[in-house]
Amino acid sequence: MSSPEHKQKIWKLIEKIKVGMLVTLDDGVPRSRPMHLVQDAYDGTLWFYTRRSAEKSFEAKQDQDVCLTFSDHDDGIYVSMSGTARLNDDPGLIEKYWNPFVAAWFTGGKEDPDITMMEIDIDFGEHWQSRESKTFQLYEFAKANIKKDHKPDIGENEKFGH
Incomplete structure (x- = not known):
């Protein structure tokens, strides 16, 4: 598991x-x-609204191992997280994370019997973050192609979890 600082x-x-x-x-x-x-903090668990009748809900019940990827090409951020998914019908959680964006997708409201939360407990992952401009990254790649023993240094890469 990750430390609170790493989370x-x-x-x-x-x-x-x-x-x-x-x-x-x-x-x-x-x-x-x-x-x-939908959350505003991360403690090792990610939360998403979904429909109980959605294919992803059935798939997560059949095999709880899932992967999530996040990317922001402009800022050079890439995150891959693997964990265990389960559906959570707690009305308190549905209320806690409800917002106008969610309401637009779930027009039946918070009491819709098909609405549920997908809870994903993250076990491990990896992230990459470029700390230099795209021009610098291209320079590093070009340098690596010219100098065969040079490995491009384009930013941070770190694994976390078990």
Whole structure:
């Protein structure tokens, strides 16, 4: 598991991106779809609204191992997180994260019997963050092609979790 400081670091990377691609398995075949973060902090668990009748809900019940990826090409941020998904019907959680964006997708309101929360407990992951401009990155790649023993240094890469 990640330290509280590292969880803060991960949150700072993904909070502005907001939309991650959730990967589930559909009869052993990976499928991904966009999911919108609804929380305002990260403690090792990510929360998303979904429909109980959605394919991703059935897939997560069949195989709880999922992957989420977040990317912001302009800022050079890439995060991959793997964890365990489950559906959570707690009305308190549905109320806690409810907002106008969610209401636009779930027109039946908070009491819609098809609405549920997908709770994903993150086990491990990896992130990359470029600390230099795109021009500098291109320079590093060009230098690596000229000097065969040079490895491009374009930013930070760190694994976390087990």
